[in-house]
Amino acid sequence: MCLTAACQIQAAILEAALKKWTPVGQAELASWRETPAGDKSIILGKHGVGRKQIRQYASFEIISAILKGRVIERRLVKRSSAEAAQTKLPPVEVKLLVAHSFPQTRDGKQVTRHIHVAVVFVPGSRHWTITTVYDPEDDADRWSENYTRRICWCHSKQNSGGKEVK
Numbered sequence: 709m710c711l712t713a714a715c716q717i718q719a720a721i722l723e724a725a726l727k728k729w730t731p732v733g734q735a736e737l738a739s740w741r742e743t744p745a746g747d748k749s750i751i752l753g754k755h756g757v758g759r760k761q762i763r764q765y766a767s768f769e770i771i772s773a774i775l776k777g778r779v780i781e782r783r784l785v786k787r788s789s790a791e792a793a794q795t796k797l798p799p800v801e802v803k804l805l806v807a808h809s810f811p812q813t814r815d816g817k818q819v820t821r822h823i824h825v826a827v828v829f830v831p832g833s834r835h836w837t838i839t840t841v842y843d844p845e846d847d848a849d850r851w852s853e854n855y856t857r858r859i860c861w862c863h864s865k866q867n868s869g870g871k872e873v874k
């Protein structure tokens with residue numbers, strides 16, 4: 709458990725936002741799942757983020773996280789019109805972090821494998837992009853015991869996300 713003051717303050721600020729917005733993200737994921745195949749898509753992001761991590765998993769494991777996992781964080785990313793024009797990215801995007809786990813045999817032993825998949829989409833759109841895939845066990849001390857709740861933000865690359873949870 710991280711005890712730095714900055715992290716404790718961040719956790720307190722985020723708790724209420726997570727409680728409010730995570731169910732909204734879960735509903736968005738449920739709605740995506742219910743959308744007929746022809747009306748939705750999900751692709752791996754073109755940019756290199758998480759490529760190495762993505763290779764740790766088979767495609768079906770990534771897809772099963774989307775089909776069966778649950779949303780543990782939801783953020784709204786807002787860009788100024790200048791930033792949107794410059795980056796050619798939408799002015800508003802939703803970012804969901806989906807957590808899933810599945811049994812796996814490792815060295816002859818049955819273990820639980822965990823996976824986190826981050827997706828991004830324009831609000832209401834059924835065309836989603838996977839931006840990051842990683843094994844939360846690689847940063848075990850940033851996560852609660854079952855890897856479904858972030859407990860440390862201070863060393864996280866996703867730190868900037870903190871105040872954007874809306």
Ligand SMILES: [Zn+2]
Nearest residue numbers: 710715860862
């Ligand atoms: Zn921390």
